[in-house]
Amino acid sequence: MKVILFGASGMVGQGVLRECLLDPDVEAVLAIGRRAALPPQPKLRELVHADFTDFQPVEDQLGGYDACFFCLGVSAAGMKEADYRQVTYGFTLAAAEVLARRSPGMTFVYVSGTGTDSTEKGRAMWARVKGATENALLALPFKAAYMFRPGIIQPLHGIKSRTPLYRVFYVAAAPILPVVRALFPRYVITTEQVGRAMLEVAKRGADKKWIENSDIAALAAKGSS
Secondary structure (H helix, E strand, O other): OEEEEEOOOOHHHHHHHHHHHHOOOOOEEEEEEOOOOOOOOOOEEEEEOOOOOOOHHHHHHOOOOOEEEEOOOOOOOOOOHHHHHHHHHHHHHHHHHHHHHHOOOOEEEEEOOOOOOOOOOOOOHHHHHHHHHHHHHHOOOOOEEEEEEOOEEEOOOOOOOOOHHHHHHHHHHOOOHHHHHHHOOOOEEEHHHHHHHHHHHHHHOOOOOEEEHHHHHHHHHHHHO
């Protein structure tokens, strides 16, 4: 299986990349970013592309892939809706539309979030934009598309968030997250589980398009069995 990964330097993306590189069924990973950020790894190639509003200049390098794991995202805190939409909706669809043309047989997996608003009419700005992004992706002619909606994610294996506010949260919450996860496994998952669940749906699919926290845990367990 050949995989394209967006957001490989972020917290979720780091976890997904780790699982891809460990999985014997993954023969190659193409990590696409706006700057070189990853150490050399077997099976990994970086494609540096500065303009995430237009992927046509690199379109000829995006054919023949089996899956895309889109983990790129930003916090909506302090952002105007137009700016947040540009990154969340604009960047995602610019990439997805090219991939649907060049690799229509692929499975596209998008990291959204718990509480995403599929109606696109709710009060929460981020949820509306995420909902619009999900809806647009599901309308594209991929072999399959899945919207991952994680809640609280516990980073493992030394992985850290690049967002300062999230880093503070994870440092403060580190002693209690394993306890909360043990008591409430439906609400807390790990970066490892997210990566394994993505690989599971890329290989064998899932019976629903919207993958909530509990579904991610179940798919990860299935993929590990």
